[in-house]
Amino acid sequence: MSYRYLENKELTQAITEYTTRLDLEEKVLEEEELLLQDALDRITSRGVMAHISAPHYYACAMDGIAVRSKETFGATDTTPVHLMLGEGYEPVDTGDPLPDGMDAVVMIEDVVYEKEGVATLRSAAHPWQHIRQIGEDICQEEMILPSNMKITPAAIGAMLAGGIGKVWVYRRPVVGLIPTGDEIVPPKADPxxxxxxxxxSSIFSSMIRLWGGETVVYDIIPDDLEKIKAGLVRAAQECDIVILNAGSSAGREDFASRAIDETGTVFTHGLAIKPGKPTILGKVGDKPAVGVPGYPVSGIVVMEQVVKPLVESLLKIPLPKANGLKAVLSRRVMSSLKYREFVRMKVGKVGSRYISTPLDRGAGVVTSFVKADGLLDIPINTEGLEAGAEVDIQLLRSREEIDNTVMVNGSHDPLIDTAYDLLRKKDHRLYVSSSHVGSMGGIMAVKRNETHLAGVHLLDEATGEYNVPFLKRYLSDVDLVRIHGVKRSQGLMVAKGNPLGIGGLEDVVGKELSYVNRQKGSGTRILLDYLLKQKGLDGESVYGYDREELTHLSVAVQIASGSADAGLGIYSAAKVYGLDFIPICWETYDFILREEYLKDEKVLRFLEILRSDAFAKALEELGGYESEGIGTMEQIKEETT
Amino acid sequence: MSYRYLENKELTQAITEYTTRLDLEEKVLEEEELLLQDALDRITSRGVMAHISAPHYYACAMDGIAVRSKETFGATDTTPVHLMLGEGYEPVDTGDPLPDGMDAVVMIEDVVYEKEGVATLRSAAHPWQHIRQIGEDICQEEMILPSNMKITPAAIGAMLAGGIGKVWVYRRPVVGLIPTGDEIVPPKADPxxxxxxxxxSSIFSSMIRLWGGETVVYDIIPDDLEKIKAGLVRAAQECDIVILNAGSSAGREDFASRAIDETGTVFTHGLAIKPGKPTILGKVGDKPAVGVPGYPVSGIVVMEQVVKPLVESLLKIPLPKANGLKAVLSRRVMSSLKYREFVRMKVGKVGSRYISTPLDRGAGVVTSFVKADGLLDIPINTEGLEAGAEVDIQLLRSREEIDNTVMVNGSHDPLIDTAYDLLRKKDHRLYVSSSHVGSMGGIMAVKRNETHLAGVHLLDEATGEYNVPFLKRYLSDVDLVRIHGVKRSQGLMVAKGNPLGIGGLEDVVGKELSYVNRQKGSGTRILLDYLLKQKGLDGESVYGYDREELTHLSVAVQIASGSADAGLGIYSAAKVYGLDFIPICWETYDFILREEYLKDEKVLRFLEILRSDAFAKALEELGGYESEGIGTMEQIKEETT
Known part of the structure; x- marks a missing residue:
């Protein structure tokens, strides 16, 4: 084996060395000749020269008469020139070929017919006036496109105008994808x-298709060295680039590097990037063979950072780069000195500022790439970036989409997704970005002006009143508006049929049953603590009090799976999984926002959705909500308490 | 008829009224259910909820052993806990399901095996440590995508992880294209x-495909009202949007508006935009029917400005907007007060500035859209923009492409295209932009720092020396470098076989033959004037002296077509069209550049191409060049003369 330890090689250097070693820049794929209608977005493999000139004949550029300019010389008001039809002039329209022997066109409005067949001109025509010269657009043999250019709609038009019907292009590069792992199964509904x-392999092949490549996805190979080696050799024969995707079991053995080493060469194993560190750069035969980590988030980053440049080399065009956007960090982002890190970020425009917040960094969380608006590329030897720092975000969405996104941070409720779906149906220009940071998180986001709206349901222990006491306490310096939301039913979610016969909160304390809790700062956590205190109960005596989930749905799903016996949450979440529900109280879930955002068209559209009949109907289907008065507004005045 | 005169309606208002009248925002296309692998880039017609949670089981997140956390409580260095295989622990790998009854994973490095089958722990395990909870990525019934969202690679991954195999999407909108015009013929090689x-229709349908629509291109319909009406009715039945493309003969009749009026309704005829003024907005049946002008440049602008918003309404997503770039105008751009104008622009980065120059505004010149780097959108009621003004360019290429473009303005020679093609083959990151502005234009572009390189061949009448006297005269304030180019053979191009027996310049003066000249400021024009003067001849006595073409090829093509008998030009241009060539002299064609650009990597790469063997070989094939010493550099020192 040519290697032993995992390296930590700098990314750019690794890619440069790799493409140089493989001589990828010099490598040219076979050509094929395509009809122009099939050639959109393909890459020219030869310079394209016009076969004919365009226009290919002298074309009249005006409606009027064609004349011999010499015969009009000297024409003035006092010495007009008279021309005879068929001898001295011919009537012509725009686009008509210039009649033989003529060399000028006179516009119809400059011609006087004193009698039929006799045209009178009162000024001379310049030679070649109002005539489109041959080759005005393209001359025969002029280059329309050089080699290695993407064929655009306009280029197709120019080639057709130049008498070209077929064009030589490279065949698309073919990337072979080999998924491996004992635990891996093809997509199905009931794993x-x-x-x-x-x-x-579905994500990766979609990326490759968007880049202009083709893919061959091979059958899943179990963790068996000989089978993986055979798969590599076959793929290297059939494809231009081979991707060996390791199983996400990084466990007992990692066959990928051994397999590449034993069928070819491993140049590098280990890049100084995170995620994506265990990447392998090698070759099998003369084809690049890349070992891509199994976790989807790592895989996507490695495809983008490592595989894309290889595909570009074969395509012979640079692929589009992500647009950059300057944004302010909403909180500190830690980074390791040893690695260049690619952090998935949420980005929102609140007021005039773009705010960016890191998403969960779990490498297994594929939805984080669905939620991400951009990437933050943190260089090696950086400890992290402070909250408030201005950073460059590489956008994964368009800037317009971000500008048109309503930010809803705060407490989780499925009704936000429901409202989002209705908003998209109503206005396809608008988007919603929601982050489940709990009610207190929502209040803080409003305070720091990092969200348009926040969902809150916070019970004041002293007064038993919802929300307003908290708003007065934490947001007294903000011109704040409360949007009345819903009353929703909170209670204990328990397994279907309530097998443990749980009657109320008393039954989850000190008992042999397992509770699942919400995170600190969430309204439901605060409610639990309040309820426990009211009953003189102690959180510490609840088994599972420290087991935290971020949403009602994720609490419910733990109960549905049998790993927990009870958890506090809302009725609609219990209903989704067919759980039993022991109602405890109705609580108030409101939205709050700074008054200034009532001038923001997209926020108003979101509020309209809340007030709509369609939304009321959807709430009824979700269950456990009362929505009377939803959407009414109330200004929260500052008080000096 | 509901209209009579051409209107001049403001674009945005026209589009808003039009889509409102047609209720396009509310219009929903039929759904189809697709396999995920076929759904990339399609648009969801319903919100997509996860069918299963991901992970769908409690998965070990580390290699090690699974335990019951309760049985580890109290473990310390002094009071270790011993667990028995099969009872107290199970060995597990990352990704393995958590064995029944267990609720924590201890990492392999924290386990000591004192004897086989007995694991010793020296610290307690927290409940649920190193376990991926069910739904950590996605909870069952959680919304993965709302309605009306484009399906990305990551979304495909998330849906598969959520147990989804098929997704409901809208069918693609279908745009019908009806080309019309007596003079119009399907693409062919020999019109x-x-x-x-x-x-x-090929340009338009390519644009629509890139937007995500489908097209039906109908057969060309001649200028026959009844046939056009029948075509409209049929297309309105078969498609979602109908484009009626008028023939470019704006001549005798314009059937488009009558045809739409008589089969449906014309809402607007005439937009306050240029190009694109004669656009028609109407409907046939309940389908939008748009009359798009026949000139390709007008047509592309109308497709982008008018048809694209209609397609967006049906797609239910906003399509990407062009990126903006701030650039400095290199020269004045005139504009009409009455129209919003869309001007095709060249954009280049010279030094730290982006420079933008308007392209030829001829509406028939489709190649101008191939050459254009961006559009300048000049609002209505603007007289024009001054040279030096900072403007916003809507880019048609990526900024990286513009940053990597070598600008070569100045005298035309086919060798520039040849060098460009070789450069693209050598380095697919680099591009060349050449403008044929003549030798003096090139000198001025260098003086104003608007180009990297300029091609010049200027004969100094006083000394008979090429280029250097001009450089000293006009560029004395610039640190200038001359790159020795080629010697090229200038002479008279005449028809094959030289039927008029032209022997030299004397023969084109005062004779009954027709000359075709180059534009003022071009080196060849200056050469002609010098040669005439030398022989005591007069330009005014040359018939066709005022007929100007911008390139050697376009002079040659006029002679090849028989509309001119002679023109001064270079041998390689005559050779392209098989013309006879009467050599007159060898002239020096050099490149010049500011010394600072010798530090610019892309400029150096271009110069390397000039020095390459491949280029020498290509010059030989072009013919009429001597390239000894090409690429050698010489500093032009200031002199106080």
């Missing part, structure tokens, strides 16, 4: 315990 | 005089 659905 | 190749 068993221990079966992990193989979706990486 | 006859008076036949105009119909390439608009």
């Amino acid at each position: 068993q315990r221990g079966e992990i659905i193989e979706f990486n | 006859q005089r008076g036949e105009i190749i119909e390439f608009n």
Whole structure:
């Protein structure tokens, strides 16, 4: 084996060395000749020269008469020139070929017909006036496109005008994808315990298609060295680039590097990037063979950072780069000195500022790439970036989309997704970005002006009143508006049929049952603590009090799976999983916002959705809500208490 | 007829009224259910909820052993806990399902095996440590995508992880394209005089495909009202949007508006935009029917400005907007007060500035859209923009492409295209932009720092020396470098076989033959004037002296077509069209540049191409060049003369 330890090689250097070693820049794929209608977005493999000139004949550029300019010389008001039809002039329209022997066109409005067949001119025509010269657009043999250019709609038009019907292009580069892993199964609706659905190859092949490549996705190979080696050799024969996707079991053995080493060469194993560190750069035969980590988030980053440049080299065009956007960090982003890190970020425009917040960094969380608006590229030897720092975000969405996004941070409720779906149906220009940071998180986001709206349901222990006491306490310096939301039913979610016969909160304390809690700062956590205190109960005596989930749905799902017996949450979440529900109280879930955002068209559109009949109907289907008065506004005045 | 005169309606207002009248925002296309692998880039027609949670089982997140956390409580260095295989622990790998009854994973490095089958722990395990909770990525019934969202690679992964195999999407909107015009013929290699190749529908349908629509291109309909009406009715039945493309003969009749009026309704005829003024907004049946002008440049602008918003309404997503770039105008751009104008622009980065120059505004010149780097959108009621003004360019290429473009303004020579093609083959990151502004234009572009390189061949009448006297005269304040180019053979191009027996310049003066000249400021024009003067001849006595073409090729093509008998030009241009060539002299064609650009990597790469063997070989094939010493550099020192 040519290597032993995992390296930590700098990314750019690794890619440069790799493409140089493989001589990828010099490598040219086979050509094919395509009809122009099939050639959109393909890459020219030869310079394209016009076969004919365009226009290919002298074309009249005006409606009027064609004349011999010499015969009009000297024409003035006092010495007009008279021309005879068929001898001295011919009537012509725009686009008509210039009649033989003529060399000028006189516009119809400058011609006087004193009698039929006799045209009178009162000024001379310049030679070649109002005539489109041959080759005005393109001359025969002029280059329309050089080699290695993407064929655009306008280029197709120019080639057709130049008498070209077919064009030589490179065939598309073919990337072979080999998924591996004992635990990996093809996509299905009902995977068993221990079966992990193989979706990486679908993500990767979609990326490659968007870049202009083709893919061959091979059958999943189990963790068997000889089978993986055979798969590599076959793929290297059939494809231009081979991707060996390791199973997400980084466990007992990692066959990928051994397999590449034993069928070809491993140049580098280990890049100084995060995620994506265990990447392998090698070759099998004369084809690049890249070992891509199994976690989807790592995989996507490695595809973008490592595989894309390889595809570009074969395509012979640079692929579009992400647009950059300057944004302010809403909180500190830690980074390791040893690695260049690619952090998935949420980005929103609040007021005049773009605010960016890191998403969960779990490498297994594929939805984080669905939620991400951009990437933050943190260089090596950086400890992290402070809250408030201005950073460059590489956008994964368009800036217009971000500008048109309503930010809703705060407490989680499924009704936000429901409202989002209705908003998209109503106005396809608008988007919603929601972050589940709990009610207190929402209040803080409003305070720091990092969100348009926040969902809050906070019970004041002293007064038993919802929300307003908190708003007065924390947001007294803000011109604040409360949007009346819903009353929703909070209670204990328990397994279907309530097998443990749980009657109320008393039954989860000190009992042999397992509770699942919400995170600190969430309204439901605060409610639990309040309820426990009211009953003189102690959180510490609840088994599972420290087991925290971020949403009602994720609490419910733990109960549905049988790993927990009870958890406080809302009725609609229990209903989704067919859980039993022991109602405890109705609580008030409101939206709050700074008054200034009532001038923001997109925020108003979101509020309209809340007030709509369609939304009321959807709430009824979700269950456990009362929505009377939803959407009414109330200004929260500052008080000096 | 509901209209009579051409209106001049403001664009945005016209579009808003039009989509409102047609209720396009509310219009929903039929759904279809697609396999995920076929759904990339399609638009969801319903919100997509996860069918299963991901992970769908409790998965070990580390290699090690699974335990019951309760049984580890109290473990310390002094009071270790011993667990028995099969009872107290199970060995697990990352991704394995958590064994029944267990609720924590201890990492392999924290386990000591005192004897086989007995694991010793020296610290307690927290409940649920190193376990991926069910739904950590996605909870069952959680919304993965709302309605009306484009399906990205990551979304495909998330849906597969959520147990989804198929997704409901809208069918693609179908745009019907009806080309019309007596003079229009389908694309072919050998159109006859008076036949105009119909390439608009190929351009338009390519644009629509890039937007995510489908197209039906109908057969060309001649200028026959009844046939056009029948075509409209059929297309309105078969498509979602109908484009009626008028023939470029704006001549005798314009059937488009009558045809729409008589089969449906014309809402607006005439927009306050240029190009694109004669646009028609109407409907046939309940389908939008748009009359798009026949000139390709007008047509592309109308497709982008008018048809694209209609397609967006049906797609239910906003399509990407062009990126903006701030650039400095290199010269004045005139504009009409009455119209909003869309001007095609060249953009280049010279030093730290982006410079933008308007392209030829001829509406028939489709190649101008191939050459254009961006559009300048000049509002209505603007007289024009001054040279030096900072303007916002809507880019048609990526900024990286513009940053990597070598600008070569100045005298035309086919060798520039040849060098460009070789450069693209050598380095697919680099581009060349050349403008044929003549030798003096090139000198001025260098003086104003608007180009990297300029091609010049200027004969000094006083000394008979090429280029250097001009450089000293006009560029004495610039640190200038001359790159020795080629010697090229200038002479008279005449028809094959030289039927008029032209022997030299003397023969084109005062004779009954027709000359075709180059534009003022071009080196060849200056050469002609010098040669005439030397022989005591007079330009005014040359018939056709005022007929100006911008390139050697376009001079040659006029002679090849028989509309001119002679023109001064270079041998390689005559060779392209098989013309006879009467050599007159060898002249020096050099490149000049500011010394600072010798530090610019892309400029150096271009100069390397000039020095390459491949280029020498290509020059030989072009013919009429001597390239000894090409690429050698010489500093032009200031002199106080």
